[in-house]
Amino acid sequence: MKKQLLLTLLAVLTLSCTNTQKQESTQSQIGFEIADDGTKLPLYAGALSTVxxxxxxxxxxxxxxxxxxREMNAENFKAYGPNGEIIDGTDAHIEFLATWFEAANPKWxxxxxxxxKFTNQKDKLREWVTSGHEVSMTVEGETIEVGQVHDALIVDGKIQMFYVYEIAKASSEEE
Known part of the structure; x- marks a missing residue:
């Protein structure tokens, strides 16, 4: 009886390891994340639900x-703006946006x-969305156009954190 139980346990373990390897090999690696220590962690195509x-x-x-x-922000929300802004918490984010919406009327x-997605060195799944946008806003009564790239960390279906990178459009690019 003990031998049968041991053989069954070994078979289950072997199959579960095989399935994990099979699942990883079917994912498309699209690049890599470089950890602080220089280790390259494979990046895979992520879930469209995050997009x-x-x-x-x-x-x-x-x-x-x-x-x-407010509802889409995670409990420990944080944002990093293109001009060095650090917005810590949803209340600070909403206050920032209300003021900015009124002053600059941005449109994406x-x-x-x-x-x-990738699994970090602590075996925690990290899901990111990178997006690109043209943003128009009013600054000192004049409409300006900028290009923005956002990197957003999605955790448990909420926006945990994001970075905004911004560049002014060249005059030859404006319509």
């Missing part, structure tokens, strides 16, 4: 829906969304 969440988040910004933005036109 849908980030797209909904951008739409809520265009619609000035602060309640929807989305160009692309890319989902990726």
């Amino acid at each position: 849908e969440l980030w797209e909904k988040y951008i739409k809520a910004h265009n619609e000035r829906d602060l309640d929807a933005i 036109k989305s160009n692309y969304f890319i989902a990726n």
Whole structure:
């Protein structure tokens, strides 16, 4: 009886290891994340549900829906703006957005969304969405156009953190 139990346990363990290897080999590696120690961690194509969440988040910004933005933010939300701003917490984020919406009337036109995922060195799954946008806003009474790239960390279906990188459009690029 003990031998049968041991053989069954070994068979289950062998099959579970085989399935994990098979699942990893069917994923498409799209690049790698470089850890602080220089280790390269494989990046894989991510779930489209993260893209849908980030797209909904951008739409809520265009619609000035602060309640929807608040609902999509994770409990320990943080954002890093293009000019060195660090926004720590949802309340600070909503306050920042309300002031900025009033002052600059920003509008995003989305160009692309890319989902990726990797497992960090602590065996924690990290899901990111990288997106590109054209943003128009009013600064000192004048409309300006910028290009933005966002990197958003999605955790448990919420926006945990994001970075905004921004560049002014060259005058030859403006319509």
